[in-house]
Amino acid sequence: MNKLGKKELRSVFWRSFALQGAFNYERMQNLGYCYAMLPVIKKLYSKKEDQAKALERHLEIFNTTPVIVPTILGITAAMEEQNSNNSDFDESAISAIKTALMGPLAGIGDSLFWGTFRIIAAGIGVSLASEGNIFGPILFLLLYNVPGFAIRILGLKYGYQLGVNSLEKIQKQGLMEKIMSIATTVGLFVVGGMVSTMLKIKTPLVFNLNGAKVVVQDILDKILPNMLPLLFAFFIYYLLKKKVSITKITIGVIVGGIILHAIWLL
Template identity: 70%
Template sequence: MSEEKKLRKKDLRSILWRSFALQGAFNYERMQNLGFCYTMIPAIKRLYDKEEEQSLALKRHLEIFNTTPVAVPTIAGISAAMEEQNANHQDFDTSSINAVKTALMGPLAGIGDSLFWGTLRIIAAGIGISFATQGNLIGPLLFLLLYNVPNLLVRIYGLKFGYSVGVNSLERIQKEGLMDKIMSIATTVGLVVVGAMVATMLKVSTPLKFNVNGAKVVIQDILNQILPNLLPLVLTLVIFWMIRKKFSISKLTIAIIFFGIIVHWAGIL
């Protein structure tokens, strides 16, 4: 009987430190996938002896990935625990690893961006600036401490929590059929967050106006009466449809830039 494979504290520390390089190779095709794959290498090397198994694990983590960086250790901890289960159980469903990653990255991105980028960073900057404007050197230092100390603590304990939850609860979750429910809930939350981001962060409007029998008709006002933020929604759905049809992300990005320039020059948007 072969010895059960187990990750060590040293491996988890390596995963934590590697997570800081997440966006070092960001790309518009699969976003943070290279950084996440790099983060998972210590676990993959520890758990898989054969080169073929390591190769398959690396390919698993080269799928598209994008979330707020502070949440990455939590997802990496869960992924590491699932890889550990896979290394010790031949009947483990490897597709569930990426399924869980995909289900978690959206909701955690929304929570992380709101708490850290949208709240903590602003508060820390405000406090730091109030000292800095008085010529006090503690201003920038206070900003860095107020933002980075919670950031680091969430990363450290997020990794421990993710790995602990994965190791202790994964088998029970699978047996009781809770995985589908968790993924469904997480996906729903993620879609709500993405929908809110489209409405608040994507600004698309039209300046078109017409005179009808002496009355000025503003197209944007009509669209707002039909559905607020209708144009951002339509643009998002069109781009989503094109991605589903396997359009190249790089070509699509360039096309959007040129399209934006042309319609703005023409006075349409």
């Protein structure tokens, strides 16, 4: 039986701080995530072929709040451990769980750390620093980083324990397919919500018909709110299905957006 020890988990923890060290716009934090998982992969898989498959799994697109990532690392480490010991384990479940967790946990992490802890810590630190107190910036760093450090430690610990204690039971009861289905559904909901809330595409087109002012955007909103962002998302999905490179898509979106805005279509 392959078993992860404290040495590997400790290495994963420290490597998680480099999550965004190689951030890229194609797969975001994937290189940092894979780097953090390397001790786990080397420990659990002795064959180069198995190591290569594991590396490919963790080089898929990934993006979440850095403070939260040790929790997901702990769960996926436990799943990799189960996979190395059980030939019937469904490897695609590892990617499905990562995809399902990164979106919701990013929302929680951003709200807590970027939207709450950082503002409170900065307010206290700035108030002291404005009075010439040297402890202002020090207190800011402590108030913001101590909770984050604690969340990282507990997240990795309990994420791994949750995976180890639950996965075997789930596998025996045949619940993995249901979990994968739920994870996929949650992931799709998250992507759909991101398209609706983060992608802002509107048209300024206005026509005058027999003295009546017709606003095209109002008509589209009555047919289907956020229709243009949805169509754009499906268009990008179509290009990806056709194997068009991310670089070409990015350049095309930038150039096309500038042109459409210049001619008053968007």
